[in-house]
Amino acid sequence: MTNQNVVVPDTKSGISLPMVRLSGSSIFPATAQKPPTAPGTGGGGCISLSAKKKLLLENLEINGGGGAAKINSWVDSMRASSPTHMKSSSQSLSEDQQLPWQQHQQQITLPSALDNFDQIMEASRGKQIVMFLDYDGTLSPIVDDPDRAFMSKKMRTTVRRLATCFPTAIVSGRCRDKVYKFVRLAELYYAGSHGMDIKGPEKGSKYTKTQGTEPVICQPASEFLPMIDEVFKELVAKTKLTPGAKVENNKFCVSVHFRCVEEKKWSEVAEAVKSVLNKYPKLRLSQGRKVLEIRPTIKWDKGKALEFLLESLGFANCTDVFPIYIGDDRTDEDAFKVLKEREQGFGILVSKVAKDTNASYSLQEPTQVMDFLQRLVDWKKLAFQESRM
Numbered sequence: 214m215t216n217q218n219v220v221v222p223d224t225k226s227g228i229s230l231p232m233v234r235l236s237g238s239s240i241f242p243a244t245a246q247k248p249p250t251a252p253g254t255g256g257g258g259c260i261s262l263s264a265k266k267k268l269l270l271e272n273l274e275i276n277g278g279g280g281a282a283k284i285n286s287w288v289d290s291m292r293a294s295s296p297t298h299m300k301s302s303s304q305s306l307s308e309d310q311q312l313p314w315q316q317h318q319q320q321i322t323l324p325s326a327l328d329n330f331d332q333i334m335e336a337s338r339g340k341q342i343v344m345f346l347d348y349d350g351t352l353s354p355i356v357d358d359p360d361r362a363f364m365s366k367k368m369r370t371t372v373r374r375l376a377t378c379f380p381t382a383i384v385s386g387r388c389r390d391k392v393y394k395f396v397r398l399a400e401l402y403y404a405g406s407h408g409m410d411i412k413g414p415e416k417g418s419k420y421t422k423t424q425g426t427e428p429v430i431c432q433p434a435s436e437f438l439p440m441i442d443e444v445f446k447e448l449v450a451k452t453k454l455t456p457g458a459k460v461e462n463n464k465f466c467v468s469v470h471f472r473c474v475e476e477k478k479w480s481e482v483a484e485a486v487k488s489v490l491n492k493y494p495k496l497r498l499s500q501g502r503k504v505l506e507i508r509p510t511i512k513w514d515k516g517k518a519l520e521f522l523l524e525s526l527g528f529a530n531c532t533d534v535f536p537i538y539i540g541d542d543r544t545d546e547d548a549f550k551v552l553k554e555r556e557q558g559f560g561i562l563v564s565k566v567a568k569d570t571n572a573s574y575s576l577q578e579p580t581q582v583m584d585f586l587q588r589l590v591d592w593k594k595l596a597f598q599e600s601r602m
């Protein structure tokens with residue numbers, strides 16, 4: 214496996230984005246086997262948007278709503294991202310007023326990944342499981358202060374054990390350094406800034422042939438660094454008079470938190486973000502849990518990061534791989550969608566409420582995620598013991 218310079222053309226801006234990635238052939242034989250459809254989804258856990266909605270979605274996401282979307286609909290969208298407001302807000306808007314993530318066609322209650330553990334393992338039979346874990350809301354509980362979103366010692370121990378059994382990656386909206394400081398496990402892959410900053414394990418990985426060489430690195434949005442810095446400073450200045458607003462520099466994207474802002478002041482946050490987006494057409498908006506995020510318009514997201522990591526691990530065209538992606542946020546949907554489209558592995562949504570999702574199973578909260586990961590470890594150990602008998 215060798216390092217290779219690759220250029221990713223950005224179809225929107227017309228610029229080419231250099232990155233380094235590993236190329237390698239699969240270490241597993243290719244025998245196609247389709248995982249069974251998750252119960253309760255009828256194969257339709259994936260909700261397809263109509264062509265019209267897709268177009269609207271692209272327009273809104275690319276220019277942050279352009280001039281058309283009013284601040285009121287932004288605030289409605291911000292309310293819709295809060296579970297206590299889920300019923301009241303987005304449903305009162307017409308389809309054209311809604312931001313992309315408000316356009317629910319159907320809310321799905323997914324089967325529990327814990328209750329269906331045996332079924333998931335059965336689907337993975339004969340395949341290499343690869344684990345992808347979101348951080349906030351998945352490995353750590355959601356808290357008011359983003360700087361204090363610590364994962365428990367028990368969770369860290371479980372993730373460490375998991376990584377001895379399966380290749381494991383953390384895929385987060387946070388910048389890579391910050392998420393690493395929270396997780397502190399050198400043996401993992403890390404994809405920060407919603408997948409726009411990927412680095413392989415410091416210590417090399419027993420799962421790749423790259424041990425002892427330079428770790429894999431991928432930064433497809435590196436040209437946006439100065440712009441993101443500028444935007445960060447502008448947003449800090451624009452929100453400094455809004456009590457509770459917090460702007461976080463996530464290196465290749467900026468997060469504007471409104472969790473601690475009084476609801477009547479949410480429009481100030483929306484105004485600030487919208488005014489900046491209007492100034493920077495090469496940046497777009499996405500939304501997470503009580504956070505508005507500004508990121509480059511390049512076609513790169515957590516789904517692309519997942520594909521890149523699979524390729525780096527040598528599973529590019531391999532059918533004997535079984536990726537499991539666990540996440541709680543809208544940005545994780547990009548990865549769930551990739552798995553659905555590849556018909557490989559499963560997405561697991563961490564949520565207590567029904568959501569419009571491409572995931573196949575659900576877990577309610579980080580403690581359940583930990584239980585699921587521990588079961589995976591136990592299952593692997595048992596399988597290993599049985600293979601030696």
Ligand SMILES: O=P(O)(O)OC[C@H]1O[C@H](O[C@H]2O[C@H](CO)[C@@H](O)[C@H](O)[C@H]2O)[C@H](O)[C@@H](O)[C@@H]1O
Binds near residue numbers: 506
């Ligand atoms: O992709 P993730 O690892 O889930 O990161 C998404 C964002 O997570 C963080 O914000 C969220 O968690 C905070 C701490 O619990 C919470 O205060 C905030 O309201 C949530 O949105 C992080 O601070 C962001 O930078 C990430 O983009």
